[in-house]
Amino acid sequence: MELRGRCVLVADDDELVRFTHAELLEDVGCTVVQAVDGAEALALLGYNSVDLLLTDIRMPGLDGWTLAERARELQPGLPVLYATGALDAAGPVVPGGIVLDKPFRRAELIIALGVLLRDAPLGGATQTATAADGRLDLRRE
Numbered sequence: 001m002e003l004r005g006r007c008v009l010v011a012d013d014d015e016l017v018r019f020t021h022a023e024l025l026e027d028v029g030c031t032v033v034q035a036v037d038g039a040e041a042l043a044l045l046g047y048n049s050v051d052l053l054l055t056d057i058r059m060p061g062l063d064g065w066t067l068a069e070r071a072r073e074l075q076p077g078l079p080v081l082y083a084t085g086a087l088d089a090a091g092p093v094v095p096g097g098i099v100l101d102k103p104f105r106r107a108e109l110i111i112a113l114g115v116l117l118r119d120a121p122l123g124g125a126t127q128t129a130t131a132a133d134g135r136l137d138l139r140r141e
Helices: 015-027 038-047 064-074 106-117
Strands: 007-011 031-035 052-056 080-084 098-101 125-129 136-140
Touching: 007 015, 007 038, 015 031, 015 052, 015 106, 031 038, 038 052, 038 064, 052 064, 052 106, 064 080, 080 106, 098 106
Parallel strands: 007 031, 007 052, 052 080, 080 098
Antiparallel strands: 125 136
């Protein structure tokens, strides 16, 4: 899958997690814009066109659920990948959004990007995203 030239906005209040996600994305050829919280991410979306939003769910102030909804107002159809370390995180996943549980592996990230950007095969994995919570369940066959 070719990700070179894709721009991803990463919003996470945890600096180490944000940098790790950015590094994973850069390693596969993406350009990354980083935001320390939801408010900064919205501000960046005001003057940056991005191909995908990767957001933490639990952030102070504007949470990831609300950020995704507002981001879609600015860029309708924007693919959204939610990342959470909270197994009980439930909220209004935007249509087509995917939830990945942290920590996730590089392969899981690449598969999720492929599903969201609709240009990658799933390799040997089976992808199921339930309508209820949008979680991506990757199981090897």
